[in-house]
Amino acid sequence: MFSLNSLLFYHLFFIINAAIFGSISTANSDRCHCSNKIIMLFAEDDYRVINTPDYPRPYCPKLDCLWRIVAPTNESRIYFFTDNLDLRPNEDFVEFYDQKFVTNPRNETVTARCTGNVDEEKICRFQSAGQYLSIRFVSGSGESDRYGFQGIVSPYDRETRALMSFLTRCGFYVLIGGGCLVAGILCACLFKKRKDRNGDPRLIVAPGVSDAEEKALL
Numbered sequence: 001m002f003s004l005n006s007l008l009f010y011h012l013f014f015i016i017n018a019a020i021f022g023s024i025s026t027a028n029s030d031r032c033h034c035s036n037k038i039i040m041l042f043a044e045d046d047y048r049v050i051n052t053p054d055y056p057r058p059y060c061p062k063l064d065c066l067w068r069i070v071a072p073t074n075e076s077r078i079y080f081f082t083d084n085l086d087l088r089p090n091e092d093f094v095e096f097y098d099q100k101f102v103t104n105p106r107n108e109t110v111t112a113r114c115t116g117n118v119d120e121e122k123i124c125r126f127q128s129a130g131q132y133l134s135i136r137f138v139s140g141s142g143e144s145d146r147y148g149f150q151g152i153v154s155p156y157d158r159e160t161r162a163l164m165s166f167l168t169r170c171g172f173y174v175l176i177g178g179g180c181l182v183a184g185i186l187c188a189c190l191f192k193k194r195k196d197r198n199g200d201p202r203l204i205v206a207p208g209v210s211d212a213e214e215k216a217l218l
Helices: 004-021 157-197 211-217
Strands: 038-039 048-051 064-070 080-083 093-097 111-113 124-127 132-138 148-152
Touching: 111 124
Parallel strands: 038 064
Antiparallel strands: 048 148, 064 132, 080 124, 080 148, 093 111, 093 132
């Protein structure tokens, strides 16, 4: 987990880096500006939502947004997922830098990127190899009629967790249904056995006959 020293270190790193490569802004209403951000995921079930400025309204041209994500432990991984990616093909990009510190993304090697798709595919996903991941959004020149993206970063794969949750619920219902089915079959067998016994003339004995004598008759 994070210590106070590590939190102070990352915030100091962010302030120094922003002073060199960009400014820090608190004007969230400014749709044509985005600042560098550090996102700390404090627990394995934590998550954050990131999106293009002023989402879901169309984004501005020549944007350069950067999110630095830090997972809780060295063993953690970072998962990014969005299913509503709406970018201009090969003009606007969501880029992933799978490394510890990205100071100036223009000088770094991009690990992977997503852009708009002519087939209207709106899914973009990425998994980091380690505890750190930087995500950058870059838009080209010219006004866009696309609305950008809204995605989730977390230390777990949300799709896998959703699938496991679905399978767990299905297993529970199957178990309950199977139990009810077995109970129904047992009840039907007992009912049939009693009905057969009551309808068999060989089992009608005179009053006063003992159980032993009754079994001998059978």
